[in-house]
Amino acid sequence: MPQEYRQILQHIDQPGYTPALECYLRHGGYAVLRQALALPPRTLPGGQVLSGPEQLRQEVMVSGLRGRGGAGFSCGLKWSFVDRKSGKPIYLICNADESEPGTFKDKQIIYKDPHQMLEGMIIASYANDVHLAFIYIRGEFVEGARILNRALQEARAKGFLGRNILGSGYDLEIHVHRGAGAYICGEETGLIESLEGKRAYPRIKPPYFPAVLGLYQCPTIVNNVETLCAVKHIVARGGAEYARLGTPNNTGTRIVSISGHVRRPGYYEIEVGKVTLGELIHDPAFGGGLREGRQLKAIIPGGSSAKVFKAGETFKLKRRGPDGKESVQEVALLDLPYDFDSLIAAGSMSGSGAIIVLDDSTDIVAALANIADFYAHESCGQCTPCREGSLWMAKALRRLTHGEGRPEDADYLAHIADNIPGGRTICAFGEACAWPVQSFVAKFRDEFIARGAADAKRRAASGRETAAPSGPPHPATAAALAQTPAE
Amino acid sequence: MTMSTANPTPSPSTPPPADTLQVRVNGKAVEVPRTMPDPVSGKPVPTTMIQACFTAGVMVPHYCYHPKLPVAGNCRMCLVEFGTPALGPDRKPILNPDGAPRITKSPRPAIACATPVSPGMEIYTDTPAVKQMRESVLEFLLINHPLDCPICDKAGECKLQEYSEDHGEAQSRFVEPKVHKPKRVDLGPRIVLDDERCILCTRCIRFTRDIVGDDALGLVNRGSYSTLTAYPGRPFDNNYTLNTVDICPVGALTSKDFRFQMRVWFLKETPSLCTSCATGCNIVIGSREDRIYRYEPRENEAVNACWMCDYGRLNYAWIGRADRLTEIRGPQAAGQAPAPGWTPILREISGKLRQAAAGSVAIIASARQTNEELYLLAKLAKKLGALTDSVPRMGEGDRLLLNADRNPNSAGARLTGIAATPMGANLPKIAEGIRAGTIKTLLVVGEEVTRLGLGADLLARLETLIVSDILPNETTRRAHYLLPGCAHAEKRGTFTNARGRVQKFMKAVEPRGDARPEWEFLHELALQVAGPDGCQSLEGLFNQMARDLPAFAGLTWAGLGNQGATLRSEP
Ligand SMILES: Cc1cc2nc3c(=O)[nH]c(=O)nc-3n(C[C@H](O)[C@H](O)[C@H](O)COP(=O)(O)O)c2cc1C
Ligand code: SF4
Ligand code: SF4
Ligand code: SF4
Ligand code: FES
Secondary structure (H helix, E strand, O other), X not given: OOOOOOXXXXXXXXXOOOOOHHHHHXXXXXXXXXXXXXXXXXXXXXXXXXXXXXXXXXXXXXXXXXXXXOOOOEHHHHHHOOOOOOOOOOEEEEEEOOOOOOOXXXXXXXXXXXXXXXXXXXXXXXXXXXXXXXXXXXXXXXXXXXXXXXXXXXXXXXXXXXXXXXXXXXXXXXXEEEOOOOHHHHOHHHHHHHHOOOOOOOOOOOOXXXXXXXXXXXXXXXXXXXXXXXXXXXXXXXXXXXXXXXXXXXXXXXXXXXXXXXXXXXXXXXXXXXXXHHHHHHOOOOOOOOOOOOOEEEEEOOOOOOOOEEOXXXXXXXXXXXXXXXXXXXXXXXXXXXXXXXXXXXXXXXXXXXXXXXXXXXXXXXXXXXXXXXXXXXXXXXXXXXXXXXXXXXXXXXXXXXXXXXXXXXXXXXXXXXXXOOOOOXXXXXXXXXXXXXXXXXXXXXXHHHHHHHHHHHHHHOOOOOOOOOOOOOXXXXXXXXXXXXO | OOXXXXXXXXXXXXXXXXXXXXXXXXXXXXXXXXXXEOOOOOOEEEOEHHHHHHHOOOOOOOOOOOOXXXXXXXXXXXXXXXXXXOEOOOOOEOEOOOOOEOEEEOOOOEEOOOOEOXXXXXXXXXXXXXXXXHHHHHHHHHHXXXXXXXXXXXXXXXXXXXXXXXXXXXXXXXXXXXXXXXXXXXXXXXXXXXXXXXXXXXXXXXXXXXXXOOOOEEEEOOHHHOEEEEOOOOOXXXXXXXXXXXXXXXXXXXXXXXOOOOOHHHOEEXXXXXOOOOOOOEEEEEEEOOEEEEEEEOOEOOOOEOOOOHHHHOOOHHHHOOOOOOOOEOOOOOOOOOOOOHHHHHXXXXXXXXXXXXXXXXXXXXXXXXXXXXXXXXXXXXXXXXXXXXXXXXXXXXXXXXXXXXXXXXXXXXXXXXXXXXXXXXXHHHHHHHHHOOOOEEEEEOOOHHHOOOXXXXXXXXXXXXXXXXXXXXXXXXXOEEEEOOOHHXXXXXXXXXXXXXXXXXXXXXXXXXXXXXXXXXXXXXXXXXXXXXXXXXXXXXXHHHHHOHHHOOOOHHHHOOOOEEOOOOO
């Protein structure tokens, strides 16, 4: 029987568990921080001495922890890229901008167990010689910001934060910064710009790799809320022990947000790769299955930007048998282990850990139109392919959902989407807006063509040949028109 | 910020530092320096692919990249493919059977404008994938573009037009309604913006913020609705706004002065200099049928990079004024026919000068005259023992280009010996000489002396007042001999700027009426008064001056080129 493995969520939603510090302390809070700060230098067999922070970084490396924000990049490696010789301060930023549609896991931590996140942040800061850290929290999480500020105050009062933390001589200050109300503020370099008080325009890399030229042009670590919580548990257990959770190269636990057409939408913490997509959707411990009489149509497995899976798909994946030998096996969609590597091998990603389930009541064209509208609205507008392509796709889909489709619109959409991703844009938003369109159109091509053909037929019957653009003007367009002086 | 004028960056001709690396551009090997100066700070920063491509003579189409601005990397027009040498476990390059290093091609393209080069890198700018990426960027840029080339001032020098022809596809697939944005936006006193034409390259924003230091422009709204605007309630008004029109790759920013005046392909372009201050910005005069339509900056690393100020740029209308002096005039006794033109009048003047007693002639010549003209006047002055001077003309300078000295050739006036030290110190002496009756003849070139302590009453005491100028004023009205001269746009010559750079300018339009370049008639006067000098041409005059005056030693007219040359010693 697949089961939740509640590590980060251990206390969350337990009756009587509150965000207050004394509640956290009653449950053993900040003991790991105390332990981390007390870590004595260790002399290696070769005579080299590892400081406490260096040992902590090594534990994180050994743990195999991969970032929970979306890209799944090794946390230990990310930390190892930090330029520690520049003489400039090193900053740590907790990315609490959680905005990927379908994702609602960081919010649970922030609202219900803020001190767990702070403890993780303080340990990560200590491990990286950081003395100033920031929490960049999604602007709409107004109450979350209040909760975090209260938690910071409590932690400061008890000496977990500020000067000479717990008598260790280590100083750290943490500030909460409320986000600027845009999805792109969650992209790490856009976030950094926003934190500096500018528009969240993602930076070009090279040269602006955060680990070298981040916040205020200083080395900077950006980690997701859940990643930083995991750091606490890694230090508590030891890296090697943590790595026994989950599966090789997909270690630890992660919180999955399940939404859409399931009976029990919600957030569930699992050992990575120990539960399959099918179990997450159908098992009573998780999604609890589809509604009465419904069939599965599609799964978006990692937040709205992940490529869609069509019900019934199978994949040829390399898998390691019990004897340790690798072989290629055919794996059905619902048998895909929910981890980083399997979903990538199947052509999508686990992204932010958000599973959106679509049953056969879904109008697939409308579903894509909805996603495309989001990305058109959220493109920062800096670089040409994403700026123009995202709105172009949204307009075409609006036309298709307003009875003005054409049979060729499937190819038309694919043409637009193909010209956005693959390193043509400044940030990964290019991929995020193109992947849904590419995958929906490729996998549900018949539905797109049928929709367009039906519209064309109706138009022909009414004597109208070409599709008319439709849909109301965007508010910005209306405002622009109002501003233009008359000739 | 530091401009090249304040802090000269090495000109392109200086040899690259010894620390170079080799890359290949489309198979061709080029040696490039590891670092190049940052356009704003001047600090060395890694050389980029686009710089390597340009070194190799390979053009990479680009919109947002500008060599004098910080890199933005937003247009994506410069995407290229590339590869780097594959390294073995020993970190040494793996070699192919033929001995050449094996190249691992990057699976992703890179923007040439921002990506640093590395040793052995191979850059490919003409692969099918690169061409396809360019095509698609152009298609994206064009879908919401109003395509109003027929009424756009930029048509003919628009990068969107140019690249669409070179890299675009004939047919757009776009069938949706376009995004509409504000048109005819009055950004400031000199600039009109058409937001629908704007391709959001942010060149204008970066120039204004990072070069001028005025955070006046920015973008509002998101995505395809992004809109360029000035800070709300504040006009876009600094002394450098018109440079944004030059660097705007499309016709979004237009100059109110030039808007709808002339199609650019009809304009004749003449290399010249701005005469509105001692910086001597290099310019191109755009003219058609002897009318000037605009000045544009001409790149000169040692002087103005590729900028100029609005004040200088718009200071050209006087050249076309209707009341320009176009008639040569001599003294006219009542009932007598006017003297018939230059030859007899110059003969008359030279006759008078030859007869003048030593020290009875004074010369006031403007520091807006050329080096050659001032040199000729200095020759005359020497022969006549004349007291000479020029007229200082001061305003407020700034830290970018504009010099407080508003004369284009104060240095020339000093170096030829025409100007006193300090400039203007001899003017009261000349006034005194006239009052005392020792100075009987005054030659004025290009100045209105009645405002300089030589009022009408004094001028009336002179036996002979010879004046050359281009516009009428109190002095020209009182002249016994009036010799109509030329604006710089109507002649050739050289100026010496505040930092001792000698630069030449070419003739863009014909002088009107009797007007002649001053150097021509001053040369004739000098010949007649001081005897032959063996010069036939302006070039010859310049070269003679360079032999004659130690300050100009080593210079030749030909050697000035179109970028000028710096004096060995500062003026
Ligand atoms: C368009 C875009 C939006 C993103 N939004 C978020 C977000 O809301 N929260 C987040 O943690 N990471 C987000 N990311 C990922 C971050 O850029 C960054 O990779 C992440 O915060 C790193 O943390 P991790 O290594 O702990 O996962 C986003 C990335 C992109 C391209
Ligand atoms: S890819 Fe999109 S969101 Fe990212 S920088 Fe470019 S325009 Fe902005
Ligand atoms: S107005 Fe011109 S220079 Fe400025 S952003 Fe638009 S296209 Fe670029
Ligand atoms: S700075 Fe001086 S020389 Fe340059 S354009 Fe302005 S006035 Fe002319
Ligand atoms: S020129 Fe390189 S991205 Fe614009």
